[in-house]
Amino acid sequence: MNGVIGEILPLAVGIAISPIPIIAAILMLFSGHAGSTSTGYLVGWVLGIVVATGLFTVVSGSVGASEQPTGVSWVKVGLGAVLMMAGLRQWRGRNEKKGQPKWMAAIDKMGFVQAFGLGFALAAVNPKNLLMAVAAGVAIGAGGLSVADDVIVIVIFTVIAASTVAVPVIAYAVAKDRMRGPLNEAKSWLDEHTAAVMAVLFLVIGAVLVGKGIGGF
Template structure:
């Protein structure tokens, strides 16, 4: 199990480094809603990752991806290579967008969210509306489904992977819970920096992860 988690660590950290998600939690915290909306948002991110990756693992293992010589196993490797190529394309797109420091319009509406809507935003940002996270979750689901592990350990891997994916997002939430009086002073600078450097951060991540996924898929097919 530890070997599988080590293999997934890069993907998990990449999911965690999500500037838009971190900025979203930061905005909720600086608006005084870090304890409520921030908690709901993080739960949305975590539960989506668990359900989505877990669903892919169930489908994959049911089709035989845990057998190294099976067709589905090979298909997962091919999908991984395709996802890596897609991330490299996204890296080029982000590079062309560098220098744009405008705040997305939807961020200005976060203050008025209810707890339920904050949870829904967490679900959407963690996958369906994220060009970065969705391919990574798909790749993680494929990797876990290929691992020859008992069911209990597969469940543990999915839960731990999803937890790694929300660690960075949880930092501003923890600040809002443990030091609410200092939220504005501690988080405002981070929010501004993340918005200003979002494209560059994403470009670097897309490049690293694209190369990793392509290399992993090719090595698995060759080995």
């Protein structure tokens, strides 16, 4: 199990430091319904990570990925190459000024259900995070672990991947007044450096996946 955990840790960190979900969480904490929307968003975010990772763990296990190391290696190389290409595209466009997405502008009007749906979509549907969840699911399913161990690894992956959204939501609930300043500063920094952070993130995670894939041939 330790080997599988080592495989999925970089992917969990990759999801955790994705700027857009963190910015969305901070915006909700400054909205008119901060308590309900941030809670709904966090629940949706966690559930989205669990569903996406769990689904591809089951699929990977059901096709006997643990008995097809070459096929798994090719999948890792392919996913890594896609992430690296996404990273290069992000890097080339890092200095372009882009307007705020429409869904961000609508956050102030969201309730629990809409925030839940947004959190789930950013975790399980957004292609950038989905690619890392797919890679994690493939690694877990190919590990040949028991069902109980699969569950433990998915829980570890989810805790790490969801931590950067969970921490500001929980911290704001505990110390609302003291957190306003630091959260606003964090949002401003992420707004300015989102493209560069995503580019470096995708290039590093992609290179790690390609390296692990090549090492499995």
